[in-house]
Amino acid sequence: xxxxxxxxxxxxxxxxxxxxxxxxxxxxxxxxxxxxxxxxxxxxxxxxxxxxxxxxxxxxxxxxxxxxxxxxxxxxxxxxxxxxxxxxxxxxxxxxxxxxxxxxxxxxxxxxxxxxxxxxxxxxxxxxxxxxxxxxxxxxxxxxxxxxxxxxxxxxxxxxxxxxxxxxxxxxxxxxxxxxxxxxxxxxxxxxxxxxxxxxxxxxxxxxxxxxxxxxxxxx
Amino acid sequence: xxxxxxxxxxxxxxxxxxxxxxxxxxxxxxxxxxxxxxxxxxxxxxxxxxxxxxxxxxxxxxxxxxxxxxxxxxxxxxxxxxxxxxxxxxxxxxxxxxxxxxxxxxxxxxxxxxxxxxxxxxxxxxxxxxxxxxxxxxxxxxxxxxxxxxxxxxxxxxxxxxxxxxxxxxxxxxxxxxxxxxxxxxxxxxxxxxxxxxxxxxxxxxxxxxxxxxxxxxxx
Numbered sequence: 001x002x003x004x005x006x007x008x009x010x011x012x013x014x015x016x017x018x019x020x021x022x023x024x025x026x027x028x029x030x031x032x033x034x035x036x037x038x039x040x041x042x043x044x045x046x047x048x049x050x051x052x053x054x055x056x057x058x059x060x061x062x063x064x065x066x067x068x069x070x071x072x073x074x075x076x077x078x079x080x081x082x083x084x085x086x087x088x089x090x091x092x093x094x095x096x097x098x099x100x101x102x103x104x105x106x107x108x109x110x111x112x113x114x115x116x117x118x119x120x121x122x123x124x125x126x127x128x129x130x131x132x133x134x135x136x137x138x139x140x141x142x143x144x145x146x147x148x149x150x151x152x153x154x155x156x157x158x159x160x161x162x163x164x165x166x167x168x169x170x171x172x173x174x175x176x177x178x179x180x181x182x183x184x185x186x187x188x189x190x191x192x193x194x195x196x197x198x199x200x201x202x203x204x205x206x207x208x209x210x211x212x213x214x215x216x217x218x219x220x
Numbered sequence: 221x222x223x224x225x226x227x228x229x230x231x232x233x234x235x236x237x238x239x240x241x242x243x244x245x246x247x248x249x250x251x252x253x254x255x256x257x258x259x260x261x262x263x264x265x266x267x268x269x270x271x272x273x274x275x276x277x278x279x280x281x282x283x284x285x286x287x288x289x290x291x292x293x294x295x296x297x298x299x300x301x302x303x304x305x306x307x308x309x310x311x312x313x314x315x316x317x318x319x320x321x322x323x324x325x326x327x328x329x330x331x332x333x334x335x336x337x338x339x340x341x342x343x344x345x346x347x348x349x350x351x352x353x354x355x356x357x358x359x360x361x362x363x364x365x366x367x368x369x370x371x372x373x374x375x376x377x378x379x380x381x382x383x384x385x386x387x388x389x390x391x392x393x394x395x396x397x398x399x400x401x402x403x404x405x406x407x408x409x410x411x412x413x414x415x416x417x418x419x420x421x422x423x424x425x426x427x428x429x430x431x432x433x434x435x436x437x438x439x440x
Contacts, residue, residue: 068377068423069416070384073395077416080409084224162289169388176291183299190303193296197288204287 011186019192022178023199029174030161033096037103037160038153044104045111059108066105072166074098079170095167099160106156113152114145147218154211158204175199231410234401238411241397242418248314248386248393249379255315256322256375263323264330278327285324290382293317298389310391318379325378329371333364366438373430377423384419394418 044063048055066074079094089097118141126136168177179196183189231238266278285293294317297308308316337360345355387395394415402411 065420068381068420070381070395070419072384072387073398073412073416073419077409077412080412084409158287162287165289165291166385168291176289176295180295180299188303189299193292193300197284197292197296200288200292201284205283208287 008185008187011182011188011191015182015186015192016195018182019175019178019195019199022173022175025172026161026164026174026176027203029092029095029099029167029172030164033099033103033164034157034160036096037100038107038157040100040104041107042111044108045113045115048108048112049115063105063108066102071098071102071163072169074102075166075170091167091170091172094170095164095172099164099167102163103156103160106159107153110149110152110156114149115141116145117148118145151211151215154207158208162200162204226410227407228410230401230405230407231414234411235414237401238394238397238414238418241392241394242422244392245380245383245386245394246422248311248318248391249376249383252315252318252322252379252383253372253376255319256326256379257372259319259323260326261330263327264334267327267331268334281320282324282327285321286328290317290321291385291388293320294385294389310386310389310396313389314383314386314391314393317385318382321382322375322379326368326372326375329368329375330364333367334360336367337363369430369434369438373427376430377426380422380426381419 044059047059051059075095075098078098079089079091082089082094122140122144123136126140127133131139164174165176168174168180171177173181175196179192182192186192263278263282266274267282270278294313297316297320298313301308341359341363342355345359346352350358383393384395386393387399390396392400398411398415402408405411
């Protein structure tokens with residue numbers, strides 16, 4: 001008697017390992033993009049604040065583009081644009097570049113808001129005490145403004161972490177792509193999606209709650 | 221530097237199709253917003269005034285929508301429901317996913333809006349002889365609307381951008397249509413560049429219309 005061959009096989013503990021690895025890749029690409037993007041966004045925010053008209057006419061519209069075009073389009077566009085200008089980028093590289101710029105575009109506004117949140121009198125007082133421009137930035141604007149916009153920054157960072165799922169469109173096997181692959185093989189969509197969703201939720205929910213609590217405490 | 225010949229002719233030829241798909245994108249986004257506003261309002265009111273299972277259901281909805289990737293939510297409506305023998309059309313998947321997401325985010329906006337209107341307003345209206353319904357529709361809701369107007373506009377923009385995920389579940393809105401044409405002609409960069417411009421224009425039109433409407437609505 002001939003045995004029937006099935007293309008599908010059930011969900012095994014091994015697949016959890018596969019999902020775990022993919023989750024790590026999600027974390028890795030998010031952490032990298034958020035870190036670089038935040039630094040870049042801070043610089044952009046400072047430029048927007050200090051650059052006045054020049055920045056408003058040059059930098060602001062460019063950053064605006066990254067906020068007005070869907071991330072998925074940006075990813076596909078850049079991934080296909082890179083070889084045209086002779087860049088050899090894998091899906092991970094393209095994903096990091098676009099996610100970083102995307103983060104920077106969002107953080108720039110947050111950072112500018114933070115600088116604006118520090119009152120002019122406070123800054124004048126700092127300068128009158130003999131602080132240099134950079135001392136004023138480092139010891140007055142950063143702690144006070146940073147605190148004012150920290151919850152907003154957490155929101156941006158969590159948003160980018162969730163949006164990193166879109167890098168799957170380039171073929172980078174992060175958590176959601178891995179679940180899709182497993183679903184195709186095991187035909188158990190509900191279980192696998194629940195695991196993937198639980199991971200994102202377990203990461204995002206406590207952090208957003210913590211940020212909301214901080215916001216409340218600092219508002220008092 | 222450029223070893224690549226740009227071919228814009230096929231894009232120009234398909235431009236009417238792309239613009240039509242852009243209209244579909246706008247439709248699904250607006251529809252999702254309408255559903256999202258209705259459900260979001262209900263979720264906000266439930267979370268403010270009720271206890272028990274309904275409260276937990278509403279809270280679960282809001283937190284799930286806010287703390288998991290939009291793509292995950294689309295996959296859930298796409299494949300996840302398949303586990304229960306429920307197969308939605310691509311349009312329904314995108315509409316359900318976007319509505320679910322928008323409702324969650326809007327619920328929090330509405331809650332903030334309701335909390336920003338002092339309770340004394342309601343009591344004052346009631347003591348002037350208004351019924352609860354009159355007090356809500358004439359005193360509270362207009363003030364809440366003013367507060368949530370800009371968040372609503374932003375959410376509509378997000379809905380337009382998020383609808384691009386429809387491409388991954390086989391929905392032929394602007395992104396899906398673009399991918400279809402791009403894979404037929406292999407002019408991926410050109411098609412997606414055109415699409416990026418269309419998205420940008422759609423977003424700018426929404427923001428402009430919203431600003432004009434705000435100038436008309438909030439004259440006092």
